[in-house]
Amino acid sequence: MKTSTIGFYFCLYCLLFISVTSVAQELKVVDLKVQGNKKTKASFIKKIAKVKAGATLDSIALEEDIKRIKRLPSVAHAYYQVFKAQNEGEYNVFYTIEENFTIIPSANVYTTNDDEFAFRIGVYEFNLFGQNITFGGFYQDDIYSSFGVNLRAPFLFSSKIGLAFNYQNLTTQEPVFLDTGTADYRYNNTSYELLGLYQFNFQNRVELGVNYFNEDYSYKNGATGPDVPLDFDVNKLLYKLIYEYNDLDYDFQYVSGFRSIANFQYVISTENVLPDFLIGWNDFLYYHRIGKKGNWASRLRLGLATNDDSPFAPFAVDNNLNIRGVGNTIDRGTGVIVLNTEYRHTIYDKDWFVLQSNVFVDGGSWRNPGGDFGDFGDSQNFRIYPGVGLRFMHKRIFNAIFRIDYGYGITDDATNGFVFGIGQYF
Structure with missing residues (x-):
């Protein structure tokens, strides 16, 4: 051979x-x-x-x-x-x-330089029965009183299948922006929401469900229009789909990786007072470790809704949602582009306590109701708010991060103000 x-x-x-x-x-x-x-x-x-x-x-x-x-x-x-x-x-x-200790109070407080003041407080158990079930509620004072109850059990039936239920009775004073000026309405939203939760794998999950709610608008003061009702009460049905990709890695206060959350909703009105509409948005979040004590965090939100020429457009410009220091619902639109970016630096870290500083820039633009994509480039719709903040953290209590931020607007007709809250802004 x-x-x-x-x-x-x-x-x-x-x-x-x-x-x-x-x-x-x-x-x-x-x-x-x-x-x-x-x-x-x-x-x-x-x-x-x-x-x-x-x-x-x-x-x-x-x-x-x-x-x-x-x-x-x-x-x-x-x-x-x-x-x-x-x-x-x-x-x-x-x-x-x-x-972690998981019975946690929640609090959000915000002010602007026009002496506006509002707060939301609550308490949540994030590990009910030792099964990581979240249950709790909140009380809100924003001119009017509101409350809500939330239950979320992502692993209720198996390692992949869960359930969530939410109830809220939310009452606020909402500005409505008309051609003749701004009107203030007392707005009440009473809603019941049921969601099915499913995890495909470690990184991908989906939520699918329905929300039945009632909207009640009552005119208080300000401008009026011939085609804008002063009072109306309407029942609606909302179908919701949320898809999340999550590849984040946590090391106490530090986060690294990428996360994407897409939210799609179809709202059906039982009356002709308000039209049916579609709305969708996607949050892209990116976190990167810088050295031993630094963390860069960014969130980009892109959203569009049915472009009805209505004063009740769904996307709001708001202190607690997207632009720190801007005020409480100062404008509305049918499209949104918002970028929040910040650098977090650990000043002190010993045993259970962490003190973290924060330098940020919040910027965004909105499409006017009935407008076009050119509205995103209109200087009247564009807002930029740089600012600074502090984070006081407890490393053994879930989400025990007390934050205080001060945002200062540098675009036209800007305001400035403090935003307080529990948890990172994003």
């Missing part, structure tokens, strides 16, 4: 031997153990984990599980360890959890 032929068969034999040996020595998870948890149920962590007892030991799956666990409201930090079991090729996996 020729030497080359012998060499060929020898190489083939080696490959077969290596393949058989690799299969025979495939590493196996004998048991998955959860430790460090006090309130969070170990059975819940095992339910959502990709790594299971009896499965092949996979470092990629381990890393993915830890990223998933660190996103949970009940978890401040998590890591894994792998130890050999008694038999060859078998291992025990330990997931160690540092828990």
Whole structure:
């Protein structure tokens, strides 16, 4: 037999031997153990984990599980360890959890230089029954009183399927912008919302549901128009679809990665007072670590709605939504482009407490109701608000970030003001 032929068969034999040996020595998870948890149920962590007892030991799956666990409201930090079991090729996996305190008050307060003042306070449990179920409610005072109740159980039925229910009775004073000037209306929205939640995989999820609500507008003062009703009460049905891609990684106060949230809604009116309309927007969020103490964060929102020439356009220019320091619902539009970008720097970090500074620029533009895309470039619709802020953080309490920002407008007819709240602005 020729030497080359012998060499060929020898190489083939080696490959077969290596393949058989690799299969025979495939590493196996004998048991998955959860430790460090006090309130969070170990059975819940095992339910959502990709790594299971009896499965092949996979470092990629381990890393993915830890990223998933660190996103949970009940978890401040998590890591894994792998130890050999008694038999060859078998291992025990330990997931160690540092828990958050999860009964959290919420608060948002904002003012502008025209002495406007409003607030929203509430309390939420983010780990009900140790299953990372969120339940709570809020009270709001914004000239009028409002309240709401929220329940969200993303893993209620399995590691992929959950449910959410929201109720709110929201009353505000809303400016309506007419050709003859601005009118103030007392606006009430009473709504009931039910959503089904489904996770395709670690990075992709969807929400689908329906919202039945009533809108009640009552004229208070200001300009009027012949085609604009002073008072009307209408019931509506809203169909909602949310799709999220999430590849964020958390390390206490630091965040890195990309996230995209698309929200589509179709609103049907039971009367002809207001037309049916479509609305959709997408938030693109990007976070990047800078050195050991810096974090750059940006959010771009692009949105469009049915372009009706109506004073009740859906996209608002608002302190607590998009432009810090601008005021409470100072304008409306049927399209929106908003960019929020900020640099966060840790000034002090010891044990449980973190002090973080913040330098930001909020900018955006809106399409006028019935207008065209050229409105986005109109200087009257464009607003830029740079500013500074501080963050006071507790590293062992979920979302325990008290923020204070001061925004100062540099475009035409600008205002300035403080925005207070719980949690990062985005």
